[in-house]
Amino acid sequence: MSKISRRKFLAGSVAGGAAVMMTPAQKSFAAGSFEGFPEGMGVLVDLTRCVGCRTCEAACNLEQKLPAPALPFDDTSVFDEIKHGQKRRTTDKAYTIVNRYEPKGADEPLYRKIQCNHCNEPACLTSCFVNAYKKTPEGAVIYNSKVCVGCRNCMIACPFHIPAYTYHSAINPVIKKCIFCYDTRLKEGKPPACVESCPQQVMTFGKRKDLMKIAHERIKKNPGKYVDHVYGEHEVGGTGWFYLSSAPFEEAGFDTSLPKEPIINNVKDFLAIVPMVLTIWPALFTGFHLLATKGKSHGHGDDHSHDEQEGH
Amino acid sequence: MVNAGKQLMTGLGVLLLISILAMSCYAMDVFPDEVEIDVLENLYEGVAFDHAMHVDATENCSVCHHHTTGTGVESEYCAKCHDGEKEMDSVSCQNCHSADPVSAENLHNPKPDYIYHDDKPNLKAAYHLNCIGCHKEVDGPTGCEDCHAKTEAGDKFYHSGEFAPKESAKGSGH
Numbered sequence: 001m002s003k004i005s006r007r008k009f010l011a012g013s014v015a016g017g018a019a020v021m022m023t024p025a026q027k028s029f030a031a032g033s034f035e036g037f038p039e040g041m042g043v044l045v046d047l048t049r050c051v052g053c054r055t056c057e058a059a060c061n062l063e064q065k066l067p068a069p070a071l072p073f074d075d076t077s078v079f080d081e082i083k084h085g086q087k088r089r090t091t092d093k094a095y096t097i098v099n100r101y102e103p104k105g106a107d108e109p110l111y112r113k114i115q116c117n118h119c120n121e122p123a124c125l126t127s128c129f130v131n132a133y134k135k136t137p138e139g140a141v142i143y144n145s146k147v148c149v150g151c152r153n154c155m156i157a158c159p160f161h162i163p164a165y166t167y168h169s170a171i172n173p174v175i176k177k178c179i180f181c182y183d184t185r186l187k188e189g190k191p192p193a194c195v196e197s198c199p200q201q202v203m204t205f206g207k208r209k210d211l212m213k214i215a216h217e218r219i220k221k222n223p224g225k226y227v228d229h230v231y232g233e234h235e236v237g238g239t240g241w242f243y244l245s246s247a248p249f250e251e252a253g254f255d256t257s258l259p260k261e262p263i264i265n266n267v268k269d270f271l272a273i274v275p276m277v278l279t280i281w282p283a284l285f286t287g288f289h290l291l292a293t294k295g296k297s298h299g300h301g302d303d304h305s306h307d308e309q310e311g312h
Numbered sequence: 313m314v315n316a317g318k319q320l321m322t323g324l325g326v327l328l329l330i331s332i333l334a335m336s337c338y339a340m341d342v343f344p345d346e347v348e349i350d351v352l353e354n355l356y357e358g359v360a361f362d363h364a365m366h367v368d369a370t371e372n373c374s375v376c377h378h379h380t381t382g383t384g385v386e387s388e389y390c391a392k393c394h395d396g397e398k399e400m401d402s403v404s405c406q407n408c409h410s411a412d413p414v415s416a417e418n419l420h421n422p423k424p425d426y427i428y429h430d431d432k433p434n435l436k437a438a439y440h441l442n443c444i445g446c447h448k449e450v451d452g453p454t455g456c457e458d459c460h461a462k463t464e465a466g467d468k469f470y471h472s473g474e475f476a477p478k479e480s481a482k483g484s485g486h
């Protein structure tokens with residue numbers, strides 16, 4: 001685990017803030033170009049198999065010890081829920097949700113499971129200025145909630161609108177999202193809970209590169225069944241979880257306007273609009289830090305070191 | 313013919329995922345009348361699958377089985393390697409569809425049958441894809457509880473039945 005001490009973080013963000021002030025286009029605090037992990041694991045999601053039973057939602061709830069749902073997991077009325085003109089989205093209490101779509105001309109609905117796509121080059125990671133996010137060699141995009149300051153940059157940066165924000169804790173507001181069951185399963189080589197629970201094996205777990213071959217093979221063997229595209233093969237630099245569909249992806253709620261390049265460039269644009277925030281943040285946190293350490297002698301900042309070790 | 317029955321019996325002994333309740337193994341049309349499927353029995357009770365009824369309804373084993381004792385393999389992809397004329401020894405689903413194909417061992421060092429059959433659904437999915445896929449076409453039952461009775465553990469898992477959220481909790485989701 002690579003964590004940073006508060007002092008390092010402050011130094012880093014001051015430097016970052018200064019860099020943005022002078023040359024917004026050359027953002028220096030982000031992870032820069034990230035190559036991904038060739039042996040990383042992934043999940044092939046075949047929409048044509050999903051029957052909308054929501055077992056995966058229940059499995060995630062149990063595995064991630066999330067709060068009880070508002071409605072039972074076998075209640076299909078949730079598919080009719082519309083909030084702010086949109087179908088259901090992932091929340092801090094539901095890291096994955098299944099939505100129903102009615103593609104034009106299709107005689108049956110299409111169900112789509114939504115969770116973090118564990119991007120090869122995650123926009124959440126590159127947008128996070130305290131380095132709370134990490135892409136593990138196993139393929140998961142995880143985050144350190146001890147480091148998260150709740151700034152919500154990643155919420156804006158994520159092209160799939162995945163990270164959700166805990167509004168319930170005013171003291172320690174943090175981002176929450178699907179972690180590929182990293183702690184409990186992935187790091188031991190086991191498939192995620194949602195994948196294992198699915199009666200239809202909508203999700204196939206394996207090495208990303210192997211699964212990509214299987215995805216193309218399925219299209220080749222059933223040209224009438226699938227649209228000739230693997231969503232997530234190239235979108236935003238490639239995603240760890242990728243999709244096959246029988247209907248055009250936009251009709252199953254996918255954003256088909258995403259570029260092939262990692263989203264980092266767009267994040268830069270966004271950040272360039274609000275350099276103000278970045279320039280005041282360091283000052284803000286320096287202020288907090290001074291308040292927090294008020295009365296303590298200089299050079300005696302070891303009070304954080306027990307849970308925030310330096311180095312990588 | 314007898315081999316097919318023997319294979320079924322071996323599968324029964326090894327995994328105990330399917331128990332064959334009644335079999336008539338010695339006639340030409342070798343098949344069990346009823347198959348008890350209890351792979352999901354944690355959340356759902358086992359299913360007493362009426363095999364004889366499905367044999368009557370479909371009349372051709374290959375509607376459900378890739379390998380059959382009565383007819384050759386039908387898929388063009390199978391026929392490339394497997395002799396389309398020859399009958400197969402392995403007939404029952406769990407002879408080839410493993411309950412847990414994603415073991416770490418299998419991912420890093422695939423067994424020979426996963427090198428060619430690298431996209432083989434696990435046993436649970438083999439059943440459901442086959443059953444629900446056909447039931448959709450013929451208007452058979454497709455809901456979970458049309459075939460399975462949910463157990464208490466299932467109700468707990470789905471937060472349903474006696475474990476359903478209280479009415480007051482309904483409005484709280486933001």
Ligand code: SF4
Nearest residue numbers: 116117119123124158
């Ligand atoms: S889907 Fe969003 S939250 Fe998940 S890794 Fe990609 S950018 Fe990050």
Ligand code: SF4
Nearest residue numbers: 060178180181192194
């Ligand atoms: S991978 Fe784990 S955390 Fe992510 S949706 Fe599935 S069960 Fe939930």
Ligand code: SF4
Nearest residue numbers: 050051053054056198
């Ligand atoms: S468990 Fe599988 S079939 Fe059921 S809703 Fe989830 S992905 Fe679809």
